[in-house]
Amino acid sequence: MRTAGTAVAYYALVRLTGVLVLTAWSAAAGKSARTLLNARWDSLWYVRVVDQGYGFVLTAPDGRRLSDMAFFPLLPWLERAVSWLTGLSEPDAGLAVSALASLAAAAGIFAVVRLFGGEGAATATVVLWAALPVGIVQSMAYSESLFVAAASWSLYCALTGRWIGAGLLASTAGLTRPIGLAVVCAVLVAAGSAARRKGGPDLRIAAGALLAPLGAAGYVLWVGARRGSLLGYLDVQRGWGNGFDGGAAFARFLGRLTAHPPYVGGPLLAAGIGVLLWGYARGFRERYPLSVQVYSGVVILLALCSSSYFGSKPRLLMPAFTVLVPVAAWLARRPVRLRVAMLTVLALGSAVYGAFWLNGSGPP
Template structure:
């Protein structure tokens, strides 16, 4: 619906071949900048998809007698973030089984921004978080476009940004959650990596590490890209070294602070996550969760759907490898996918945890960029509509179905 007509603003040429293993190598390309004007079709397309999702949510919520504003700002994790913003760290809930859910599990960048937004304007912490998320989602769409445009051409970049907005759980980018903020930092961090802007990449990786635990994936992308560069060029410029050193600072600082506060040392944060039932078990708990679905006919359909979904994610990753995506992107995506699928925890959140893995969509985006406008418009329209309906159904329910 959005990608193809807007892509008329771009060149009607096939996307270029794959980029080098790290990024651009010619001097002319290194002078390019991701201009807002070039990204405008992608931003308009993405904004249209998100607006459709919000419209569907408003209509569904009105029929259900619920407030869409409350669903976007005071549901699930958004409540924990606003409590951190308003009360600081140290708040926790003790469950009947004796486990403690502490707000130390939530990384601080979004609450900091919520507090800043409330301090400089008339917004509540929740509304400030919503504004941050909406602005960050546009920044994420721009960064995702920039990566796709740099690697495979403008039309592929437009399709990539719109596809990301039309994911089934795309409504999360419109909530007071940290996914949009993290994806924005990750996308621009990866763009800086493939463009060899080492200091910027390190700074963005550090900020991503202050946003979500999966910030380690951006750090790994920076380190792998730097290692490949050193091996290839037999030198390590000071900007590269500085970027490598900056990348883990954010995540390391918060994890060490939590360890000091809890008395758990280096493993203090893991202890906090363990209390929430989160931890890496190689996917054993998720496999049991899927297997348990096959105890009834209806559950079997859900189990088959889960297996198909996981297979699709794996297939898209393999397609990215065959597409010869830059190694740092493959490293980033691989870590996001592995941690999402192979960690214990609330299994209904796994689709949401995969939201930052936007490079998985690159093979589809490149294929769509080669289609006729009418064909890609029809497909993206269907995906955007389905995403809007699913998001409204999800937020008006008791949790992820």
């Protein structure tokens, strides 16, 4: 618990630095950092669900019909509950939920990685995750921190044989974001492996496996019932321009970046994806648990092979925290001064980029 607390404290320090830099940058630009964190983009959709329930559809200038049913319900539920309990406005309640969830996510990442990577790599992974270029999203009234909190602790429960907890947390993740599918797949793989090792049926393993998909399945079926179609949720996603195309649209996007000035965007983005895939492949070489690899693999697959919102790809990839472990393990073997210096540079870079990003285009 002491080492976990240290890792979470480092995480909080990195994220606090990001928020302070954002506050100073926004003040200089005549903007409100608080508004940027809790009342723009997806945050507004979540608050609308809290205030009015589901059913709102916005017609975009390009003709797309954007339904609020694209947003899963756990974060709005928690925003409503926190607002009722504390008297905070719904946007501020969203910030409170995200702040607490991000700390739980940091602790969950540490707990998972320590099982197969050791304490040094686990701590470094937590800091690297906090210092991602788009790490500021972890401090916004978005669902990423909440999802990673549920996902990481579900993985931990699955890896340590706590099957009821694994199933319930996977179901919770499935009520948070569409990529809850990744957690469900991970729990099912872990449950199958455990059942084979036992050589026969086990009620607790079976219960965890049955519980895991209930959250996501329940919401998708509810949307289908509301829209009068079993595949109603897919229709909602098509309305937003989202779909699974195997990465064809993303490849075309890379091609456009490469073919137009300043020409370096495409190669840089491709290099970043290459590093991401290297980290993932390295996990197989280092024999990370199969359930962990399945989880990150599904996250990466869904993020890179969806057909829209290319500017959101870094944010959508953020839950795949295990791809950071090879770099974290390398850092953990470096001298303390070098390790601290490198992580400090990354944290400051993340803070500056996050302030620049939110005061500019920001995450769609």
